[in-house]
Amino acid sequence: xxKNSETVNQSRFFETRVKGLDRMIGxxxxxxxxxxxxxxxxxxxxxxxxxxxxxxNNGLIVYYVCFKEVPEQLRFILKDEMNFDTTxxxxxxxxxxxTPIEISSAAWKMRDTSxxxxxxxxxxxxxxxxxxxxxxxxxKLLFIVDNVSALYDLIxxxxxxKDFTTTGMTWVxxxxxxxxxxxxxxxxLEVAESLSDFCIVLKNIDGIPYLKVTKSSTFGWxxxxxxxxxxxxAEDFL
Amino acid sequence: MAIxxxxxxxxxxxxxxxxxxxxxxxxxxxxxxxxxxxxxxxxKTLFSLQYLTxxxxxxxxGVLLSIEETKKDLFREGARFGWNLEKLEKQGKLxxxxxxxxxxxxIHELExxxxxxxxxxxxxxxxxxxxxxxxxxxxxxxMRSAFHLLCQVLTNSCDCTAILITEAEWSKRYPYEEYVPKxxxxxxxxxxxxxxxxxxxxxxxxxVRHTKRLHLYEITNNGFTIFVPQKSAGE
Amino acid sequence: xxxxxxxxxxxxxxxxxxxxxxxxxxxxxxxxxxxxGPPGSGKTVFCEYLAKMDLWNSCLxxxxxxxxxxxxxxxxxxxxxxxxxxxxxxxxxxxLGKSKEExxxxxxxxxxxxxxxxxxxxxxxxxxxxxxxxAISPLSLYNSETFVTKFLQLLLARVKEWKGxxxxxxxxxxxxEEFYNTLGYMADGIFNxxxxxxxxxxxxxxxxxxxxxxxxxxxxxLFSIKTDRTIELRxxxxx
Numbered sequence: 001x002x003k004n005s006e007t008v009n010q011s012r013f014f015e016t017r018v019k020g021l022d023r024m025i026g027x028x029x030x031x032x033x034x035x036x037x038x039x040x041x042x043x044x045x046x047x048x049x050x051x052x053x054x055x056x057n058n059g060l061i062v063y064y065v066c067f068k069e070v071p072e073q074l075r076f077i078l079k080d081e082m083n084f085d086t087t088x089x090x091x092x093x094x095x096x097x098x099t100p101i102e103i104s105s106a107a108w109k110m111r112d113t114s115x116x117x118x119x120x121x122x123x124x125x126x127x128x129x130x131x132x133x134x135x136x137x138x139x140k141l142l143f144i145v146d147n148v149s150a151l152y153d154l155i156x157x158x159x160x161x162k163d164f165t166t167t168g169m170t171w172v173x174x175x176x177x178x179x180x181x182x183x184x185x186x187x188x189l190e191v192a193e194s195l196s197d198f199c200i201v202l203k204n205i206d207g208i209p210y211l212k213v214t215k216s217s218t219f220g221w222x223x224x225x226x227x228x229x230x231x232x233x234a235e236d237f238l
Numbered sequence: 239m240a241i242x243x244x245x246x247x248x249x250x251x252x253x254x255x256x257x258x259x260x261x262x263x264x265x266x267x268x269x270x271x272x273x274x275x276x277x278x279x280x281x282k283t284l285f286s287l288q289y290l291t292x293x294x295x296x297x298x299x300g301v302l303l304s305i306e307e308t309k310k311d312l313f314r315e316g317a318r319f320g321w322n323l324e325k326l327e328k329q330g331k332l333x334x335x336x337x338x339x340x341x342x343x344x345i346h347e348l349e350x351x352x353x354x355x356x357x358x359x360x361x362x363x364x365x366x367x368x369x370x371x372x373x374x375x376x377x378x379x380x381m382r383s384a385f386h387l388l389c390q391v392l393t394n395s396c397d398c399t400a401i402l403i404t405e406a407e408w409s410k411r412y413p414y415e416e417y418v419p420k421x422x423x424x425x426x427x428x429x430x431x432x433x434x435x436x437x438x439x440x441x442x443x444x445x446v447r448h449t450k451r452l453h454l455y456e457i458t459n460n461g462f463t464i465f466v467p468q469k470s471a472g473e
Numbered sequence: 474x475x476x477x478x479x480x481x482x483x484x485x486x487x488x489x490x491x492x493x494x495x496x497x498x499x500x501x502x503x504x505x506x507x508x509x510g511p512p513g514s515g516k517t518v519f520c521e522y523l524a525k526m527d528l529w530n531s532c533l534x535x536x537x538x539x540x541x542x543x544x545x546x547x548x549x550x551x552x553x554x555x556x557x558x559x560x561x562x563x564x565x566x567x568x569l570g571k572s573k574e575e576x577x578x579x580x581x582x583x584x585x586x587x588x589x590x591x592x593x594x595x596x597x598x599x600x601x602x603x604x605x606x607x608a609i610s611p612l613s614l615y616n617s618e619t620f621v622t623k624f625l626q627l628l629l630a631r632v633k634e635w636k637g638x639x640x641x642x643x644x645x646x647x648x649x650e651e652f653y654n655t656l657g658y659m660a661d662g663i664f665n666x667x668x669x670x671x672x673x674x675x676x677x678x679x680x681x682x683x684x685x686x687x688x689x690x691x692x693x694x695l696f697s698i699k700t701d702r703t704i705e706l707r708x709x710x711x712x
Binding site: 205206207208209210212220221222223225226227234236237 | 430431432433434435451452454456458459460463465466467468
């Protein structure tokens with residue numbers, strides 16, 4: 001079904017529109033879900049960007065929260081590797097980049113974790129207000145957290161980590177029409193699983209790249225290819 | 239002497255298995271015998287059907303000696319993947335023969351049929367089933383020479399490039415199997431963290447530089463397919 | 474000359490001129506005959522003489538104790554096959570190395586191969602052919618007698634199918650009694666050749682020891698080999 005980029009996605013599910021992936025997830029991602037892409041290479045970012053581009057092309061509003069790369073880098077990567085120019089979407093307010101804290105900055109690393117959490121909580125509150133307006137307009141939303149590992153490295157040890165993340169997840173669930181897509185390193189799989197309804201895991205086994213959806217009981221490790229910068233599941237091998 | 243395109247195609251036989259030819263420098267060596275070994279369910283029969291069907295559709299008639307499966311079963315199997323084997327048989331591009339009362343007669347039937355069809359490809363499904371069906375005629379001590387004769391007849395008198403299907407258990411008992419054929423391809427199952435996957439290994443392929451890795455394959459709607467991971471622009 | 478005689482089963486009868494006076498009505502097509510005698514008794518000459526006759530469309534000659542070239546030499550280019558041909562299965566040269574014949578075996582211990590080569594050679598011939606197997610005996614040097622008889626079963630059946638004639642040379646005195654008996658049971662007819670010393674000279678005798686469903690003389694007749702390697706079987710007494 002071809003959709004005008006201005007019309008709202010009426011489906012019950014958020015579709016990644018990555019070849020073969022929605023089938024592995026089972027239709028698509030339920031609205032209100034939180035998903036984490038977990039991997040040990042650059043492919044997890046490629047997949048994340050692919051889903052973002054597909055979402056923008058389908059009329060969603062994307063809130064991209066950066067904890068690893070700064071927006072300039074991301075704009076460049078999207079342009080250079082995926083031939084996607086963010087300008088138009090940013091101007092029309094459909095793609096919004098946020099950098100609540102500069103993880104790479106030494107100054108931030110020196111601050112204590114409770115202060116960082118305080119700042120992040122403030123950011124979350126602001127975001128909630130902004131988003132409420134969009135939700136009232138019945139727009140569908142996609143939140144990107146790129147990436148969780150970087151954030152966890154910084155404040156994961158803090159006792160308030162659990163509360164903070166739970167607050168965020170609960171809030172997203174309450175919005176009727178939003179999905180959170182997070183990116184994490186493979187070594188943080190456990191953390192990722194605690195923060196999501198399910199994970200999309202990318203792993204290289206014996207030289208072949210495989211993908212698995214953790215909640216799926218039907219499909220196991222399935223090989224994928226990257227063709228013209230886009231990830232696609234080898235559907236024959238499902 | 240410059241190797242022209244025609245020259246190469248004369249010496250290499252395309253298997254018709256997507257992804258496989260690239261692993262063996264273009265295909266199988268003409269008039270060679272290649273062993274396909276695997277446990278039940280790995281797709282060996284399909285492999286041979288695909289090999290012969292591809293040949294039949296590309297100017298190389300083939301003969302299949304099938305011991306355990308009937309023609310009807312095989313036609314049905316081929317239909318699953320969209321191959322009309324019955325039609326190929328009628329057109330004289332494919333012949334499916336069955337076991338004769340004596341081993342010598344079976345080999346003779348193979349030769350006769352191959353010559354009639356001017357076959358260029360042959361497949362035996364399977365060597366264990368064939369040999370063990372002649373317990374009196376072929377004692378354990380004669381297996382080796384019987385196998386040698388089979389390979390020789392297929393590649394010389396029949397002028398074919400042959401696929402010989404065998405089983406892992408049989409190979410353990412009769413290790414001579416590996417010495418005569420030019421190549422040995424193994425099909426295996428592997429369970430990876432709860433997922434069952436199929437892998438192909440080129441154990442041996444004389445005169446050819448081949449990979450030593452396990453290659454993922456699957457039986458898709460198009461038949462036996464080897465997974466080829468393509469490289470992205472950045473890699 | 475193959476003359477058709479209407480038998481009860483409408484079978485074609487073969488008339489071999491030099492034996493016809495010993496056999497009434499001819500020999501049925503598809504017959505398998507054992508030729509048994511001691512070494513040097515003339516079995517090979519008998520077979521070659523039979524093969525030279527203008528009776529067959531083709532001849533399948535299996536040699537186990539000499540090279541096919543030697544057989545060709547003895548024929549001296551004298552075939553007499555109208556439109557047919559003679560094909561050799563070389564089961565001898567494997568001992569020396571390579572064979573020049575299209576049909577040959579690599580190892581006499583592999584009877585399956587020999588069987589297969591004979592079948593292969595046979596399918597290239599115009600029917601009905603004469604099958605000459607000279608000789609069976611060397612096979613038992615490399616295979617058990619059980620295997621040799623099993624091997625022969627297939628051959629004998631083939632000859633029947635081809636509706637030709639099969640003649641198999643067997644040395645006397647080298648096999649077990651059981652072997653001779655089993656072979657005799659499998660074959661349709663048994664010819665014997667014996668040698669005797671008389672008045673300081675070696676004389677040869679021939680007889681038809683047995684032949685299924687054929688009326689024949691049973692006595693020994695003088696068996697002479699002429700200088701031109703033709704054979705004469707002279708009845709000494711009854712005709």
